[in-house]
Amino acid sequence: MIRVVLVDDDAIVRQGLRAILESAPDVTVVAEASDGAAGVADARGLLPDVVIMDIRMPRMDGLAATRAITALPSRPKVIILTTFGLDEYVAEALRAGAVGFLLKDTGPTELLEALRVVMAGDALLSPAVTRQLIAAFTHQVPSLSRQERARLASLTPRELQVLTLLGRGYSNADIATELFLGEATVKGHVSRILDKLGAGNRVQAAIRAHDAGLTRLARE
Structure with missing residues (x-):
């Protein structure tokens, strides 16, 4: 209940x-x-x-x-x-x-x-709303701190892929489809990403992906 x-x-x-x-x-x-x-x-x-x-x-x-x-x-x-x-x-x-x-x-x-x-x-959060909320932070965090850069550097290449898609508002199911992974595997990646970034939830992680320029690079 x-x-x-x-x-x-x-x-x-x-x-x-x-x-x-x-x-x-x-x-x-x-x-x-x-x-x-x-x-x-x-x-x-x-x-x-x-x-x-x-x-x-x-x-x-x-x-x-x-x-x-x-x-x-x-x-x-x-x-x-x-x-x-x-x-x-x-x-x-x-x-x-x-x-x-x-x-x-x-x-x-x-x-x-x-x-x-x-x-x-x-x-x-829907993808559209995630993008709107992330955009609200673009002027607040002009650069990453040394600690934030170190945390990002601790991610594996696959975790960076997942974080990038998470930053673009993808759900676990969407990420699984995009990367040809199982949803359970994606959920595990997201859990490890949150832990490594010290993020409380996937929205905070998405904001950090945006701050790091990952979502912009993914579209260029």
């Missing part, structure tokens, strides 16, 4: 999300919170698997709440609930440890599938 906490200051949004989530036999909503501070308290006390988090809320916004939740020993997975107009905030939340995001008009089927994808250990 996937245990979920909903954090949104709009009661109607929370009601709609709860109805969708609890229509599935493997999902239960254990709490609703109307602001980030209450969401953090629920995450600490109830130990949910996933927290679905709005960005703009009173008392504590979604960014601060995400940082607090991802720092908990139980480390619930945080999915940001947002609109395209808030990409810059989503990017900061991903830096803080969120595993992805949903749009507020996400359909019921996609919402439920998103939870299962996150629970399987993948990040919840």
Whole structure:
């Protein structure tokens, strides 16, 4: 059973999300919170698997709440609930440890599938959205530090290939098709890449691939 906490200051949004989530036999909503501070308290006390988090809320916004939740020993997975107009905030939340995001008009089927994808250990970003989020960082990291270069140098040639495709927004299935590998093999490569780069999730790794120029070189 996937245990979920909903954090949104709009009661109607929370009601709609709860109805969708609890229509599935493997999902239960254990709490609703109307602001980030209450969401953090629920995450600490109830130990949910996933927290679905709005960005703009009173008392504590979604960014601060995400940082607090991802720092908990139980480390619930945080999915940001947002609109395209808030990409810059989503990017900061991903830096803080969120595993992805949903749009507020996400359909019921996609919402439920998103939870299962996150629970399987993948990040919840479409290729198009990944590119948009990565682009938001291009002016922030003009060059790689010595430590970052050393981490990239530790990757094998195959891991560099996987990282490049990951940086272009490819899913594990897409990478497997592109490189003629099994999905399990790709998942193993991604796990080792995250470990070597010190990245919390595949989105952070994708951002580093972009910072290193791998995605640009792949297209030239």
